[in-house]
Amino acid sequence: MLKGEPVRVLGAMSGTSLDGVDAAVLTTDGERILGFGESxxxxxxxxxxxxxxxxxxxxxGAEVAAAADLTLTAHAEALSGFEDVDLVGFHGQTVAHDPAGRGTLQLGDGAALADVLGLPVVWDFRSADVRLGGQGAPLAPFYHFALAKWIGADAPLAFLNLGGVGNLTWVDPGKDRPEAEGALLAFDTGPANAPINDLMQERRREPFDRDxxxxxxxxxxxxxxxxxxDEGYFLKVPPKSLDRNDFSLMLDLVRELGDADAAATMTAMSAAAVMQGMQFCPRPPGRVLVTGGGRQNPVMMEMLAAGLDCPVEPVEAVGLDGDMLEAQAFAFLAARVARGLPTxxxxxxxxxxxxxxxxxxTPGGA
Structure with a gap:
């Protein structure tokens, strides 16, 4: 266990958009952000x-075994060669998420990765939460709280991650720690990029709707x-979370539409899901900072700006890296686990x- 001294932690994230592995270094004591490193x-x-x-x-089954092997290989490649790293936070690849049923499954063997990298690895972040009745997601909110402190926010704001699934974190930076009552509210808003990516793959053999x-x-x-x-999920009170494929009905709803109208309608669906979710915020946020691939979609961002009653900006507007924020989050959470702090x-x-x-x-299981 760490005792609270600053450490350089290498975090990794492979999300449900299936684009690749993000790796980023964060200097932290598990409570504060003390610096951003290479990625x-x-x-x-x-x-x-x-x-x-x-x-x-x-x-x-065989498909899961093959994906697990790939997950380990890809992460070993992504995480090798970083210097002066004390600890690794390894999320793995989510392939199934059913917190009310079978649980949650993130592929990737952290013990094997520790042997490959020669570094201690923190992994399997979600299972304990699910065993205790939680959704197991989203897990970045404690990091979002630290980011709000880092940027000097003095009023409630929201972080919106538009990855494969969308999730929203409402933050009150006036609280002294993320676990304080009223400091955070977080939940999955609905689908974000995953169904649009699936549409593009199905119809155009392209991975996503670029720009x-x-x-x-x-x-x-x-x-x-x-x-x-009309989907009942939008009326459900948070906390709540989704599997990547929970909204596969989106593809059925646009089945008869041409490619362009289908893409526009699905983008509007993802934006509308966020708007529906905003009703659950304890107080209206003063701004929404957007991370994840969706922030690079001008159509999505314009729809959000038109539908929300506050400024909607990419996290780069406050000097953050929206491509690496999730990887940094698991570096931060790894430090918290090593210190025995809640995640x-x-x-x-x-x-x-x-x-x-x-x-x-640890390497060699020591």
């Missing part, structure tokens, strides 16, 4: 994405959007009590 992106090839897609929604170019040429079909918003709580995942998730593996 790296290791993309997945088309063939590798196909291996991961084949495992989605599965809990075992929202296809959506920009289409029209939003209101009937399909209204059917989407989630009732207001972020619905867990019954504060919990510190994560397993620590």
């Amino acid at each position: 790296r992106f290791r993309p997945y090839s088309t063939e590798e994405q196909a291996i991961l897609r084949a495992a989605l929604g599965k809990w075992e 929202g170019a296809l959506a920009a040429t289409g029209q939003v079909v209101d009937g399909a959007l209204e059917l989407f918003l 989630s709580g009732p207001a972020t995942t619905g867990v019954r009590a504060l919990v510190g998730g994560g397993t620590i593996s």
